[in-house]
Amino acid sequence: MTVERWGLHELRLTGPGTGNPYTEVRLRAEFRHRNRVVPVDGFYDGEGRHVVRFSPDRVGTWFWVTRSNVPELDGRRGSFECVPPGPGNHGPVRVSGAHGFAHADGTRHLPLGTTCYHWTHYADEEHEERTLRSLAGSPFTKVRMCLLPTRDMAPPMLPFAGDTPGRLDKTRFNPAFFAHFERRLRDLLALGIQADVILFHPYDRGHWGVDDMTPEQDRFLLRYTLARLAAFRHVWWSLANEYDFNRAKTVEDWDRLGRYVQRKDPYQRLRSIHNGTRMYVYERIYDFTRPWITHQSIQHWDARLTADWVAACPKPVVIDEIGYEGVVDRRWGNITGRALLRQFWHAAAAGGFVGHGECYPDPSRDGSAWISRGGSLRGESVPRIAFLRRLLEEGPADIPGARRRGEYWLEYFGERAHAFREVELPPGGAYRIELIDTWDMTVTELAGVHRGRARVALGGRQDMAVRIRRTR
Template identity: 50%
Template sequence: MTESVEKWGIFELALSGPADGNPFTEVSFGARFRHKNRVVEPDGFYDGDGVYRVRFMPDTEGEWHYETVSNVDELAGHRGSFTCVPPTTPGNHGPVQVHNIYHFAYADGTPHVSVGTTCYAWVHQGDALEEQTLETLKQAPFNKMRMCVFPKHYPFNANEPPLYPYVRGEDGQWDFQRFNPAFFQHFETRVGQLRDMGIEADIILFHPYDRWGFATMPPEADDLYLRYVVARLAAYRNVWWSMANEFDLMKSKHEADWDRFFRIVQESDPYQHLRSIHNCRRFYDHGKPWVTHTSVQHSDLARVPEWREAYRKPVVVDECRYEGNIEKMWGNITAQEMVHRFWLGTIGGGYVGHGETYLHPEDILWWSKGGVLHGESPARIAFLRRLLEEHAPEGLDPVSREGASKGEDYYLFYFGVAQPGRFLFTLPEAHQYRLDVIDTWNMTITPVEGTYSGTFMLELPSKPFHAVQARRVDS
């Protein structure tokens, strides 16, 4: 009987090989996976203690045959096969991909309404806090987590991580040629737990907040690192690659470095997971072909339609400031303002990300360390997510400054800080719609009597942060 692996699950092969010398640089290892005439060749990686692994995420049901490839005899030429069967895990819809230019869908066609949050360094906090973070996420509305590989050095982030990605050489300095497998085993355990909760792991490969030297490694070390991370993690279907957080603050890296990082990830990842790069101020050119979607830091959500037009890719505003009360202006907007920005970005045809930065006696701020949520925005973000998943899971496209639609089936108008007592709506003449008035903060949906079509004036409650949805009711 052949082994069976669910579609978009992970097939993993472990072999014993040389533990001497530097297996990370001296041994090449991988495998060719073949289904009918198709071949996929993921890189393997050294996992310490003489163990070499290669992971593969099959995307086609049926028989797959493999043969290992290596520059070391004992690791080369191992053959075998398995059967890829339909997904058995509930919620396994495959990796998320770009869909209809501006939106996302899982590989099986299920729409993905991206609702992200950020806990940059949550995997570097030790098991107790990390498990609390996972518990919190079970109740939270988020289906994407922005998280760094490297530990974080920053205000509110003074603690050392339990594990480091590298081992130290005899000189006491980090040896950027020798990874610490325990670090990555831990990291990928967390990525797998997110996957099992239906949460995409938006993995931030580089970031500038560093006191260890990981932000300023030589180019060869950067490249080795990228290939190692991709070899270990690409088989996880919930992976997204973010080249960096605030790339423009990393003064030792230049435009050509970022281009090269994108190309290395693009070449190494057999599954072409989503790729992006996150700015502080200056945008990277998201029009470059290896960028699959924008990952924007910006406070003005009204500009989402402009970025859609500029890049013709999904616009994800991962950071629009955080709900909280810290002294930094990027981390102290009200819950109401956070929810307002979610709605503005949504109506603009984009996707907005959450973060939370409330002062905490032990400096446990969600935005970096995870833990528990203290804010009032997540409940309202959950409300918005439910609304979108029910009525417009394929995404909304802007039709006016206040309105967005899913074709002619569904319209959503949002008035923000405006409080119209009435509004002149324009819907297609050819269809009939039922309307609801939505209080985005109090999370109420109030049906309007009758059906509507074409251009009409509708009375509204003269209150801010309200929306109106129009659901097509003819067939």
């Protein structure tokens, strides 16, 4: 059997299906390549199926052996051949410096994400396929999506066994739910989109009983989820959405759970946690210097603080929630497309990234919005985010570093309507200067090569930027 590097190899074993295999059966496998051994937890998949998933990161022969407290699952052995990755397989995304991200093969990654919290939870095939078509035609490279339901939902399947509020069996899981969730993960992988899986949230408020579980139940859910999903190379872990709105857990609790994910994930996928905010009033940004956190996942309304956040913690900044384009009656869900785009540009100029979301009610789905269930993208910001993505792909991976070296930078003026701007250029260099209309999506190069100081006419227009590149 052959598996491509960073692909997924699956062991499917037959074993006990009676009693409670979720709690009574312990299964793991040790995968060995030369002198390297990677232990991986297995999971029960229902109907007597016990599964171990593994993602190899080295080309060559891998040998495996199972370890279990059940004799029929213990000591099983085999091997497979890991071959070079196929087209489009660049490996998992990792942090690259204080500002950026890159795939394991060095390919740059721009986390221009969007939010569709529960697009997989309604078993609505047509709507989910429409969501995927929308994503395929969008500039987005990451989707934030929840594992657990909220209070207001009545989904046909839940992660735990049972369907009665407050009476879910938290000692058993629902393999059908996870199989559907995984199918949609595979769809995102085929589109080249990262899946930022939100593990916990505060929106249940005791209804289903999933936001105030015991520490043992929390770890039970995490262990099973990681065993099933961690081998997918495009998965990221968001420990919680708006962690500070959950009154059942302290910061110390979140840290313990974060360290648990770090310890149990064989692949060390990207990990962060997301704060809440009273929009335009206050925020409780997490202490991202904690060692288990790989990058900053921030909710805030002002991307101009990006440089300050990186200065306080030298990890990449992703403002996953900055406000959503839309028309709902909440402050976080009725900003204009132009206002949202400005935040993308403020962050980009400082070497950070912003996440998108839309709150335009969909009359065909009970007025639900893109951020809740996906569907169709309607906002004015989407094509302009695509324009920004193209420009970022043309530039360096570390924009602040390139500016310090006098090689490349962006000046963004947002809502300011300057007649002109004087630009100070580093001494000794020659530069090309381009005028960018970020809303009309045009790039106009100023004539000539510029040195010293240059006057750039902006015509009193808003949403203008200047791109400056050293020629020699």
